Amino acid sequence: MRREFSWPKLLTESGRGLAFGGDYNPDQWPEEVWDEDIELMKRAHVNTVALAIFSWSKIQPSEHTWDFGWLDRIIAKLGAAGIAVDLASATAAAPLWLYEQHPEVLPIDRYGHVINPGSRQSWSPTSPVFKEYALAMCRKLAERYGNNSTVTAWHMGNEYGWNNRCDYSDNAQNAFRAWCQRKYGDIDALNDAWGTAFWSQRVTSFGEVIVPRHMGGDAMANPAQQLDFERFGNDMLLDFYKAERDAIAEICPDKPFTTNFMVSTDQCCMDYARWSDEVDFVSNDHYFHEGESHLDELACSDALMNGLAQGKPWYVMEHSTSAVQWKPLNARKRGGELMRDAIAHVAFGADAINFFQWRQSRSGAEAFHSAMLPHAGADSTVYREVCELGETLETLAAAGLQGAEVERSSTAILFHAESEWATRCQTLPSMQLSHWHDVRDWYRAFLDAGQRADVVPLRDDWSDYSTIVLPTVLSLSRDDTQRVADFAKAGGRVIVNYATGLIDESFRVGLGGYPGAGDGLLRDMFGVRSEEFNITSTLSPADAICPIADADEAAPDIDPAYVCLSNGSISQLWQNVVTAVADDAKVVATYEGDEAEAWEIGGVPAITIHPYGQGKAVYVGCDLSREGVAALLADPALFGGQQESQGESQQESQRESNHLIHTRRRSGHTVFDFYLNRDATPSVVPELSGDVVLAYRTSGNPNVGGRYILQRNGLLVTRTVTRTAA
Template sequence: MPDTSPRGLTRLAFGGDYNPEQWPESVWQEDVRLMREAGVTMVSVGIFSWALLEPAPGAYDFGWLDRVLDLLHSHGIRVDLGTPTVAPPAWFYRAHPEALPVTAEGMRHEFGSRGAICHGNADYRAAAAAITTRLAERYGSHPALAMWHVHNEYGVPVSACYCDSCAAHFRRWLATAYGTVDAVNEAWGTAFWGQHYTGLEQINPPRATPTVGNPGQALDYRRFTDATIRENFRMERDILHRLSPGVPVTTNFMTALSQCDSLDYWAWGREVDLVTNDHYLITDGRRTHVNLAMAADLTRSVAGGAPWLLLEHSTSGVNWQPRNPAKAPGQMARNSLAHVARGSEGAMFFQWRQSRRGAEKFHSAMLPHGGTDTRVWREVVELGASVDSLSTLRGTRTEADAAMVWDWQSWWAQNLSWRPSEDHDARERADSFYEVLYDRHLTVDFAHPEADLSAYPLVVVPALYLTTEAAGRNLTEYVRDGGTLVVSYFSGIVDEHDAVHEGAYPGALRDVLGLTVEEFSPLLRDDRVRLTGPDGEEPTGDVWTEFVVPRGAETVWTYADGLTAGRPAVTRHRFGRGTAWYVSTRLDTRGLDAVIGRAADDARIAPRADLPRDVEVVRRSGEQGSYLFAINHTAADAKVPLDGPGTELLTGERAAGRLAVPAGAVRVVRLDG
């Protein structure tokens, strides 16, 4: 495979977004001096600079950017150069107000923030292509250039636009996808509520309606929006490939399931040369390191298991949540190195120098308002040295123990209106299943439902409402061939058009699960049901129950009360050479762990009881060797067993037997052999 790592970068990436245009030029020399002190190897430049680079239509000013890139190059700092197309200038919107996006209710957004773009607007596309071309022509062979950074966080904060231009583009998209209006009518089920169309020209985006609109139309508009944004990325990417050959092109994803739901990252992962991701902790009182691990695993999976790059995270608190606590001492290093453990080729931040003005002036940075005599700065310098000591692991891959099936399009479909219970949340189920796997010290790959699953002894499906026939066959064959599958409720229900599969629930998964579901029976808020099962276990469930009829599956747990009392709650089906489990309620953590534990036994995954809770152990390996990461998220010292002797890279000490990991610390052992 071609090398898609940042060009000329021989160490792990360490640095952040650098916005010198916010500061007088006299500050730049101090910036690069301090970057060298902190161990910075790469910075992202120019992401929001369109108005300065093109202050008037067709009039360009590259002088300041020339000086910035030359200065960085002279100090050995590589550049991730942005195309500034996320923030068109005020003059552009004055000339083309129709490029501002329109909401489903018909309100047009105004200039004055970021990402306010109608991606179907031809004038925006032409202007974006022009500035990208000029940048590529000028800097495509600059010696500081490591990679190209297109746009910024596509889909945030606005993805869909409902203007007339997008309506016309949507009709063209439908013509390509379906061919005829009759095919659209069939896919959307427009015979319901008299929504039948006799011509494609009659179709508009799913704008505000008196009550719920057509779900098939809404789902296709999500697909259309994603495809339209991706068209714009490909346009810029292709310009850069043509004018700056050999330099990888990326755009920063936001794969954390809580932060961006508008893009299908399985499709996006195939478009970039290097997968990069932005991740920010959601400090809602939960164990934030678990969601961080989940986001990193998901990003690595979008990259097909290949190394990827954390392009943004925070040194300490952010500014956009209701409450923004600082990170505890040592937490920045743990966060950063946890991403590296799970496949990132470095740790980058937003941003280098903390802004004095603007909406994000209270967002933490590598160089805080308080300067170098601060805890954050001292931790940044220490982290820079730690990241540098790990550079020999470049190119290695993270080893996974199990897989979780996830599909953005199924999530879109499940989130449409009028489902059996608004309390059932696909993301919450993914979080909960992942947390149980995490606490069992299993490293997780994520997989598209139609992907090859044969490498995994255990596959979990926390929420797959939309299940294509191909996905159903794939999961069935996985179990038939010897795999162990765990499926949660309300999966297998509809096809790609949000049409219920013919026959009894769970549709595409009936055979592999060995059961049917006669009826869903969601619970009222705060209602609970009790389950009885083996060894006297009595977990509880909430949100959802079902009337399950075994058709080959054995009942493992039974509902003890509620409308479904006496009915199966959790089943196990021996199918071919494998086993499929089904969970028909939202189990509490104890119950879900019991199910996963029994499924792991079926999969012959040995329990890892010798590892303490919240001590994260992950392995990366490759031709360069094998590296074991031990990350202690607790306030107590811990010990981790090693497979053999090796060298701990952050301290330089030899390690064997049981590795001591101090409270709140990280240890990375390069194993001998």
């Protein structure tokens, strides 16, 4: 059951508007600074702040001492200024006195080392002692602020799992045993699922189940046990979140609850599809990836957020105005990126844009993390850009954007947290697999092909899409394999790649050849059978191209680091050795050239297409570069010859559109179109309809026969009313 969607109100007369603000930590500053903060917030059009996220020690300086006076005063000041408060449970970082009195609440790492206090989340989610203290804090806050009109939402914890995702303490082991008993019911079912006949790992009772601690040397954990431990860690933190939420809800049930996910394509540590069931509105912390992937990565992460929100508006709880401080090298945002990134989030369904944090810290671990009000103060480029963004969000809200839902693409890339966990296993043919990175690369390839895909959790309903893509969805249950097959039978197009469907949910390999998911159903659906994996080196440059072999040239005397395909693509990591293809399957590309011959796969099918029911199944039996995937997506042999039937102007429009990200949000008869420039060079926006709501870093004059040109970091938002007169 999914909780009913509920969105926090602002302190405007209507309660509506796009939320704008950030984490506010007034307890880091003397009270004489607070009035200046609020005056500068008003100037920047800030209308909401997240408060007290790391304030436990300030609120409860000792076990039997509580101090709410400072919190009462700042909430009153914010409310008087029309700034709503998203009040935290304050439990993300416990005070040092609690650790001193109860060191047993500390988590243990896989090597048996205590995770010491002094940072964040230095507590075990399975510790009954810690839970008792945390829930006492939740109840105190609910009793004091549950009826406070300035507090319009509850912010539970903070980035659950950041430092305690995996706990190997005795509490965790006992909880893991209970979790396994609930899941499997009897010990024979567990032994079967884990394949414990291997290496004499059979257990005779749930009391013998252990967590997969470090076992010495290069010892390898049972992969099925490890995958269950990942699920358990997710569930323990989710249970802890629900306990905190419910402690407040018993006292204050009428305000929405959320917690901030951590979704970017370098992290997605929880099964957020399950977490999204338990919040009233979905929230995320997203920090940019510097370099050429900056905007594309943001778009891919946001596409998943929109999928997790199931089309409802979602909340950017944290992102950065400029540089962070936690990477080896921390790049700043350049001109226009602050605005462009924020509006990009809005383009993908966010109705709240918030930063970490309001005032840049003077001391502590995040002193050099950028903020809305930087060390340089209000007379700074960053603060002026923050003010500009606040005004822009008010303009979009006034145009009626709030609540508009993102229009679906025709293609869904399926994301599966458990497959991402499985790709980290040390016992796979290659340890360079990453399901989430492959989702990102396929997403970017669709953009390169002038298309846009959605990113949807595997567990959700994707039956209304015309195409689904499963990139390295390593683990497929029998039920999910059947869902994929039913989708194709009903007329859908299914695309899988080389490492999809190799194991089931218990990390058991399907027999009879690869891909074996669904007891061979996936293999039958694609009409291919492979017997082995050819793993090549990845030492070749990323931009390697297939050379034209000289007839007199001697064969290389070392194993080549890549393999060429007959369609001009290149594979640098993994090639499935396909030994059988169904009679009604079409081979689109094979491996060819000296490199293929050296690996003894010359002429072996690499890409095939197979009719299945009313649909088709496309099999990509090797890793492809982004460019290779984009070329594949444009191949009329696979996608119905759409390009061949296009007129010249349509083809030109498609070539132009691959420089842009275009999304559409719709509310009733009102449509908002967002165009964002992906390139460092100017890009032309195709012909528009409707009224321009926002033109940022643009040139050109459409009113005299021209078209908008988006400069670097440029964007355009238009509004069209589609209602026609009766």
